[in-house]
Amino acid sequence: xxxxxxxxxxxxxxxxxxxxxxxxxxxxxxxxxxxxxxxxxxxxxxxxxxxxxxxxxxxxxxxxxxxxxxxxxxxxxxxxxxxxxxxxxxxxxxxxxxxxxxxxxxxxxxxxxxxxxxxxxxxxxxxxxxxxxxxxxxxxxxxxxxxxxxxxxxxxxxxxxxxxxxxxxxxxxxxxxxxxxxxxxxxxxxxxxxxxxxxxxxxxxxxxxxxxxxxxxxxx
Numbered sequence: 001x002x003x004x005x006x007x008x009x010x011x012x013x014x015x016x017x018x019x020x021x022x023x024x025x026x027x028x029x030x031x032x033x034x035x036x037x038x039x040x041x042x043x044x045x046x047x048x049x050x051x052x053x054x055x056x057x058x059x060x061x062x063x064x065x066x067x068x069x070x071x072x073x074x075x076x077x078x079x080x081x082x083x084x085x086x087x088x089x090x091x092x093x094x095x096x097x098x099x100x101x102x103x104x105x106x107x108x109x110x111x112x113x114x115x116x117x118x119x120x121x122x123x124x125x126x127x128x129x130x131x132x133x134x135x136x137x138x139x140x141x142x143x144x145x146x147x148x149x150x151x152x153x154x155x156x157x158x159x160x161x162x163x164x165x166x167x168x169x170x171x172x173x174x175x176x177x178x179x180x181x182x183x184x185x186x187x188x189x190x191x192x193x194x195x196x197x198x199x200x201x202x203x204x205x206x207x208x209x210x211x212x213x214x215x216x217x218x219x220x
Contacts, residue, residue, distance in 0.1 A: 158170075
């Protein structure tokens with residue numbers, strides 16, 4: 001059971017049968033700062049790992065007014081952070097309306113999806129960018145939102161909300177196929193998709209009409 005509260009939970013409020021949660025030992029490794037001297041605005045962070053390589057994505061040149069920016073992905077070589085690629089695909093780089101993006105890395109291949117005001121982009125990078133893998137199937141009949149991607153068994157999956165429907169698609173040789181029926185329908189937000197230990201999980205927040213309360217749903 002997961003509970004979302006509007007206050008910080010005090011350690012004394014957490015109890016278990018028999019009392020006390022005990023202690024957990026852990027080590028902290030400082031991975032250093034990224035672009036600490038840069039002046040352009042940054043927003044949001046997305047982290048993932050591929051083997052022992054850690055990746056971090058964020059919005060660069062972020063406009064708080066328009067809520068748009070340019071996706072950047074960095075990787076850590078064990079000592080320093082460096083750009084995971086030299087430049088974005090030209091059509092994505094020239095789009096100044098990117099408001100959502102997500103990425104994941106599997107077997108040294110970077111998968112990047114981004115959503116602009118009029119276009120949706122899906123690319124994979126293995127030393128060079130693929131063509132845009134997005135099709136009208138992902139866009140639907142009106143502008144979608146809540147874009148997220150994951151890779152399972154070397155296959156690319158994407159979740160997106162079209163209208164009131166949360167859907168999951170899988171990429172084939174040249175097109176996308178919806179997997180199963182709609183995950184959920186209604187006033188739902190903040191959809192995420194992730195491969196956790198070889199199983200695909202999706203989660204989202206279901207909003208209650210007329211209330212600020214949400215319920216977190218987790219499915220696989």
